[in-house]
Amino acid sequence: MTLFSFLKKSRVLIGISFFLLTLALFIDLYEKIEPGYYNGILYMQFIPSLLKFIQTLSLSAAGGFIIVLILTFATGRLYCSTICPLGIYQDIISWFAKKLSKKKIFYKFKPGKKIVKYSLLTLFTIALLTGSAFIVLWLDPYSIIGRFFSFVIEPIAAAINNTVATIAQRYDNYNFYHVTVHHVSWLPLSITLAIMITIGILAYKRGRLFCNLICPVGTFLGEASKLSLLKVKFNSNNCTKCGKCAAVCKSECIDIKNQSIDIERCVTCFNCLQSCPDGAMLFGPFKTTPHNNNPGIEKSKPQKEEVHNKDRRKLVTTAIVLLTSAKVYSLKKNQLPESQQNLTRNKIEYYPSPPGSKSIKRFNSICTSCALCVSACPTKVLQPSITEYGLKGFMQPYMDFSTNYCNFECHECSDVCPTGAILPLPLEEKKRTQLGKVVFLKENCIVYTDNTDCGACSEHCPTKAVDMVPYRDGLLIPEVNVDICIGCGACEYPCPVPYPFRAIYVNGNSEHILADPPDEGEAQIYEPEEDFPF
Amino acid sequence: MSMKRREFLTKSVSAGIATTVVPLMFGDLDKLSAKPPANGNYDLAAIRGGSPEEMFEKAIESLGGYDRFIKPGQSVLIKPNIGWDTPPERAANTNPDLVGHMVKRAFEVGAESVTVFDHTCDQWDRCYRNSGIEAAVRDNGGRIIPGNNERNYVEVSNPNGKRLKTVKVHEALHNNDVFINVPVLKHHGSTTVTAAIKNLMGVIWDRRYYHGNNLSQCIADFLHYRKPDLNIIDGYRMMTQNGPKGVSVNDLVDLGALIAGTDIVAVDTAATLFFGSQPEEISHVRIAEEMGLGTTNLETLSVNRVRIS
Numbered sequence: 001m002t003l004f005s006f007l008k009k010s011r012v013l014i015g016i017s018f019f020l021l022t023l024a025l026f027i028d029l030y031e032k033i034e035p036g037y038y039n040g041i042l043y044m045q046f047i048p049s050l051l052k053f054i055q056t057l058s059l060s061a062a063g064g065f066i067i068v069l070i071l072t073f074a075t076g077r078l079y080c081s082t083i084c085p086l087g088i089y090q091d092i093i094s095w096f097a098k099k100l101s102k103k104k105i106f107y108k109f110k111p112g113k114k115i116v117k118y119s120l121l122t123l124f125t126i127a128l129l130t131g132s133a134f135i136v137l138w139l140d141p142y143s144i145i146g147r148f149f150s151f152v153i154e155p156i157a158a159a160i161n162n163t164v165a166t167i168a169q170r171y172d173n174y175n176f177y178h179v180t181v182h183h184v185s186w187l188p189l190s191i192t193l194a195i196m197i198t199i200g201i202l203a204y205k206r207g208r209l210f211c212n213l214i215c216p217v218g219t220f221l222g223e224a225s226k227l228s229l230l231k232v233k234f235n236s237n238n239c240t241k242c243g244k245c246a247a248v249c250k251s252e253c254i255d256i257k258n259q260s261i262d263i264e265r266c267v268t269c270f271n272c273l274q275s276c277p278d279g280a281m282l283f284g285p286f287k288t289t290p291h292n293n294n295p296g297i298e299k300s301k302p303q304k305e306e307v308h309n310k311d312r313r314k315l316v317t318t319a320i321v322l323l324t325s326a327k328v329y330s331l332k333k334n335q336l337p338e339s340q341q342n343l344t345r346n347k348i349e350y351y352p353s354p355p356g357s358k359s360i361k362r363f364n365s366i367c368t369s370c371a372l373c374v375s376a377c378p379t380k381v382l383q384p385s386i387t388e389y390g391l392k393g394f395m396q397p398y399m400d401f402s403t404n405y406c407n408f409e410c411h412e413c414s415d416v417c418p419t420g421a422i423l424p425l426p427l428e429e430k431k432r433t434q435l436g437k438v439v440f441l442k443e444n445c446i447v448y449t450d451n452t453d454c455g456a457c458s459e460h461c462p463t464k465a466v467d468m469v470p471y472r473d474g475l476l477i478p479e480v481n482v483d484i485c486i487g488c489g490a491c492e493y494p495c496p497v498p499y500p501f502r503a504i505y506v507n508g509n510s511e512h513i514l515a516d517p518p519d520e521g522e523a524q525i526y527e528p529e530e531d532f533p534f
Numbered sequence: 535m536s537m538k539r540r541e542f543l544t545k546s547v548s549a550g551i552a553t554t555v556v557p558l559m560f561g562d563l564d565k566l567s568a569k570p571p572a573n574g575n576y577d578l579a580a581i582r583g584g585s586p587e588e589m590f591e592k593a594i595e596s597l598g599g600y601d602r603f604i605k606p607g608q609s610v611l612i613k614p615n616i617g618w619d620t621p622p623e624r625a626a627n628t629n630p631d632l633v634g635h636m637v638k639r640a641f642e643v644g645a646e647s648v649t650v651f652d653h654t655c656d657q658w659d660r661c662y663r664n665s666g667i668e669a670a671v672r673d674n675g676g677r678i679i680p681g682n683n684e685r686n687y688v689e690v691s692n693p694n695g696k697r698l699k700t701v702k703v704h705e706a707l708h709n710n711d712v713f714i715n716v717p718v719l720k721h722h723g724s725t726t727v728t729a730a731i732k733n734l735m736g737v738i739w740d741r742r743y744y745h746g747n748n749l750s751q752c753i754a755d756f757l758h759y760r761k762p763d764l765n766i767i768d769g770y771r772m773m774t775q776n777g778p779k780g781v782s783v784n785d786l787v788d789l790g791a792l793i794a795g796t797d798i799v800a801v802d803t804a805a806t807l808f809f810g811s812q813p814e815e816i817s818h819v820r821i822a823e824e825m826g827l828g829t830t831n832l833e834t835l836s837v838n839r840v841r842i843s
Contacts, residue, residue, distance in 0.1 A: 455724025
């Protein structure tokens with residue numbers, strides 16, 4: 001195996017590994033993956049890592065974007081070829097496209113569309129600066145494929161699992177069990193599917209066009225890659241202009257006529273290196289390559305240097321802009337006015353945001369809706385919003401108590417969130433974090449209307465913020481204590497009164513607060529008068 | 535009878551029951567002698583002291599042995615309470631040691647298979663795991679199956695029920711020869727006390743229907759459809775407040791009791807009395823008796839009361 005074929009095979013192997021590992025996080029139906037692995041596997045995702053760094057200022061929790069930058073300065077956009085799961089998704093589709101095509105020359109050089117891509121990068125940067133996550137979530141590649149994994153692939157995986165479980169259980173094997181096949185509501189589902197099909201078609205026809213036209217991470221790393229130490233380049237002496245390299249270039253960035261490579265679009269996939277029969281493609285340090293004795297290239301050197309300096313300035317500016325957004329972010333948190341998102345249905349003022357998100361405003365400004373928490377949430381109480389957060393929070397997860405309630409003993413979402421929109425929240429703290437407050441409508445309650453026992457709300461309440469107190473005819477009726485309520489929805493979910501007339505429901509807090517600890521009382525001593533009271 | 539009584543007295547005394555208590559015990563025994571056990575088997579056993587396993591052994595011996603209920607080659611369904619994602623020391627679920635022991639002993643008397651499940655309230659797989667019951671069942675060779683999927687429930691009619699005319703029950707009820715109910719005795723926000731009858735809400739699918747259609751009536755109605763062959767009530771730790779899930783270990787007292795019997799209304803009566811309430815105060819127990827599904831009058835039954843230590 002030659003060096004170039006080794007490079008290419010390694011790239012494919014690493015890429016598929018990252019893709020499958022990331023996918024595994026979204027389809028961990030049996031909760032087998034420890035939370036620590038989530039951070040490890042997603043550590044290098046560029047935008048989540050950048051956002052989390054801004055939130056936590058911790059390199060160990062979120063320094064991946066720096067490693068990606070260093071990697072890019074060393075070897076170009078290897079990130080796009082190995083770490084980005086959306087990139088690998090496109091590679092898989094273009095691989096099939098190539099297999100199915102009879103064309104010998106599959107890709108042709110196309111000039112880059114700078115205006116589009118720089119406009120989108122600018123928009124994206126401004127969105128990051130201003131905490132406009134509702135724009136970021138449409139462009140961040142990890143979040144785009146995250147939603148696809150969560151909304152589309154996970155239910156399919158669950159259905160497959162259930163089929164296997166049905167068959168296994170028929171043979172008395174209970175190692176597989178049925179999981180709830182829950183799909184999110186049709187709007188986020190169809191939008192996500194439409195976006196992925198579009199990207200798929202682009203990949204089928206034009207390889208990495210999405211990455212070099214739309215993806216702001218691709219554009220940014222493209223700028224960075226111009227400075228990279230190792231690059232792909234022509235050795236004009238050997239080149240016969242056979243065009244084999246351009247025919248395999250997914251980025252359509254190899255210009256045979258001029259023997260030049262539009263390096264900012266190159267995703268360092270090594271395909272061209274391996275394809276060249278004449279040893280005319282090189283991968284090495286740009287300036288110090290020993291093969292570089294071509295006068296043509298020598299001549300153009302000064303020009304390139306100039307370009308380099310310009311690039312460097314542009315890159316430094318972008319980097320500063322991205323990094324200063326940290327400050328702006330943290331300042332903005334305190335300056336935000338109380339939201340006016342008045343969601344009138346069910347008299348719910350706010351739908352609660354997940355525990356660890358601190359406030360709805362803060363959450364809305366950071367969450368890129370990768371939906372990892374939606375997949376990880378064992379009860380599926382976390383669902384992508386439609387209008388629950390208003391337009392600004394479209395598709396960001398909210399606590400949907402019509403689907404289920406939040407398990408008291410669980411803080412999975414805060415463990416897995418890669419962007420820091422949901423910050424790690426120790427379990428003991430989570431158990432006292434009030435996402436919302438319970439509202440009890442006696443006039444809707446079955447005990448009042450039907451004069452029968454119920455108490456489903458109080459049964460499920462983990463803190464006894466809903467207690468049953470004597471009522472009439474020996475019946476008990478709920479009584480609420482909002483001070484110890486954490487807004488988990490355990491009362492709302494089992495209430496037998498249908499929506500939108502629930503007798504008990506949770507109204508979210510715009511800012512999460514610390515609830516009083518539940519009254520644990522004193523240890524009891526059992527001193528019966530007799531051993532057997534009968 | 536005399537053998538039993540002598541045996542009981544010997545054990546009680548040797549176990550060191552305070553002399554002040556003994557006259558009380560005699561009083562109880564005199565009352566009990568009104569109804570001697572038929573065929574040497576008591577109708578109901580109430581045991582205090584000792585480990586859950588020891589109490590189970592005493593209780594099942596009083597009822598005529600485990601093999602009276604489980605014949606060789608039979609398939610057994612054991613239904614504990616696994617409703618909550620809480621650890622064993624919180625006693626919101628049936629004691630895992632007791633469940634594990636019952637599984638083990640079922641095999642010893644010749645059971646062909648032992649199946650365990652509950653339709654939990656909290657997230658089912660975490661309940662199974664964190665209650666310690668999943669491990670206890672597996673370690674003793676039993677199998678624990680999910681109760682979280684509607685596909686495993688079959689609709690049956692219950693013509694004698696007042697409010698519960700049809701109900702979706704777990705197929706495990708149909709697939710097994712013997713049905714053993716092993717609830718934990720607890721305070722309950724809705725029904726004040728929960729024990730054997732209420733525990734059967736964990737074999738049906740649509741609990742919200744119960745809550746919306748006269749909860750206590752539905753709970754009692756289910757007994758028209760199916761009564762367990764044996765009820766073992768775990769009162770090793772008893773939750774006296776904040777039930778059925780509880781907030782902390784301070785909700786519990788070390789009752790150290792176990793009740794066993796075939797009359798589900800009677801075992802719940804005994805449990806209710808241990809709890810400190812009267813059976814007529816617990817709606818579903820009262821209704822069940824009114825519908826003729828069992829008795830709350832323990833004096834009509836032969837009751838073996840045993841204090842282990």
